[in-house]
Amino acid sequence: xxxxxxxxxxxxxxxxxxHAARRVGDSELIWHRERDLRGADAxxxxxxxxxxxxxxxxxxxxxxxxxxxxxxxxxxxxxVLGICNGFQVLCEAHLxxxxxxxxxxxxxxxxxxxxxxxxxPGAFTGACVPGERLSIPAKHAWGRYxxxxxxxxxxxxSGQVLLRxxxxxxxNGSLRDIAGVRNEAGNVFGxxxxxxxxxxxxxxxxxxxxxxxxxxxxxxxGVGA
Amino acid sequence: MRARVLIRPKAGILDPQGVAVERxxxxxxxxxxxxxxxxxxxxxxxxDPSELQPMCEKLLxxxxxxxxEIQLLDAGP
Numbered sequence: 001x002x003x004x005x006x007x008x009x010x011x012x013x014x015x016x017x018x019h020a021a022r023r024v025g026d027s028e029l030i031w032h033r034e035r036d037l038r039g040a041d042a043x044x045x046x047x048x049x050x051x052x053x054x055x056x057x058x059x060x061x062x063x064x065x066x067x068x069x070x071x072x073x074x075x076x077x078x079x080v081l082g083i084c085n086g087f088q089v090l091c092e093a094h095l096x097x098x099x100x101x102x103x104x105x106x107x108x109x110x111x112x113x114x115x116x117x118x119x120x121p122g123a124f125t126g127a128c129v130p131g132e133r134l135s136i137p138a139k140h141a142w143g144r145y146x147x148x149x150x151x152x153x154x155x156x157x158s159g160q161v162l163l164r165x166x167x168x169x170x171x172n173g174s175l176r177d178i179a180g181v182r183n184e185a186g187n188v189f190g191x192x193x194x195x196x197x198x199x200x201x202x203x204x205x206x207x208x209x210x211x212x213x214x215x216x217x218x219x220x221x222g223v224g225a
Numbered sequence: 226m227r228a229r230v231l232i233r234p235k236a237g238i239l240d241p242q243g244v245a246v247e248r249x250x251x252x253x254x255x256x257x258x259x260x261x262x263x264x265x266x267x268x269x270x271x272x273d274p275s276e277l278q279p280m281c282e283k284l285l286x287x288x289x290x291x292x293x294e295i296q297l298l299d300a301g302p
Contacts, residue, residue, distance in 0.1 A: 055284070056287055059287070060284075092287070098289070099287055099289050099290045101290060102241055102242065104239060104241050105241065106241045106245055144239075146238060146289075146290060147289075173239065
C-alpha cells in the first residue's frame with residue numbers, strides 16, 4: 001500500500017506527512033510538475049504555503065500538473081487527504097465543498113486543538129470511535145471554513161462533516177465549528193488541523209493524528225468500514 | 226486592451242480585514258468611516274477581453290466567496 005505526498009514550491013509539511021504515512025504503509029513524494037502518481041493507492045496534499053499562497057491560498061496549486069492527476073484520481077474514487085493548505089487546494093479544485101478564509105481574528109495561530117469526531121465511521125475515521133475527541137495541533141492564518149448556509153445544511157445532512165472543533169476550540173471562526181469535511185462520495189477529505197504532526201507523543205502532544213492514517217490503511221485494505 | 230479587475234469579499238461574509246481597518250481609522254482621528262471592506266486589484270493587458278470573465282471564474286476570484294467587477298481601460302501601452 002502506497003501513499004503519494006505532493007510537494008509544491010512552498011510546501012512545508014510534506015516530510016511529516018511522508019513520515020506519518022510510513023507508519024501505516026509506504027510513501028513517496030511527488031513533485032508538483034509530475035503527472036505520474038506512480039501507482040499510489042492514496043494521495044496526501046500536504047500543508048504549507050503552495051506557490052506562496054499568491055492570489056488566494058491554494059488557488060494556483062490547484063492548476064499544477066500533479067493536481068490534474070489528483071483530480072482524475074479522486075474522480076475515479078481514489079482516497080485523497082488534504083491537510084491545511086492541502087484542504088485549501090482541494091476546496092479550490094472543487095473536490096470539496098466550501099472555502100477557507102482568513103481567521104476571524106486575522107492572526108496566525110499555532111496551538112493544540114481538541115476535535116470531535118462526527119458521524120459514522122468512514123474512509124478517514126474508521127479507526128476512530130464515533131464521538132471520540134482527538135487532540136492534534138493546528139497552525140494557520142487562513143482556516144475559517146465557509147460555505148453558504150444551504151451548502152452547510154446539505155453537507156451536515158449527508159454526514160460530510162467529519163471533524164468539529166470541540167466547544168471553545170474554534171479559534172478561527174469556522175462556520176458551525178467545522179474542522180474537516182469530506183466529499184459526497186466519501187473518498188476525499190480535508191481538514192485544517194495537522195494529524196501528521198501528531199503521530200508521536202514526544203513531539204505531537206499526542207498520537208491521535210495516527211487515527212486518520214490508520215483509517216485510510218483500513219479502508220485500502222478493506223478492513224472494517 | 227488594458228483591463229482592471231476589482232475583487233471584493235461577498236456581502237454578508239465576515240471580512241476581518243475590513244473590520245480591522247475600520248477600527249483603526251478612528252484611532253487616527255478619522256471618525257466618519259464605516260462599512261470598510263478590503264479586496265484585491267488585478268490589472269492586466271489582454272488580447273481578447275471576452276476571456277476576462279472566465280479568467281475571473283477560474284482563477285482571479287473565488288466566486289463562492291468573492292464578487293468581481295471587470296473594467297476595460299484604454300488601449301494598452
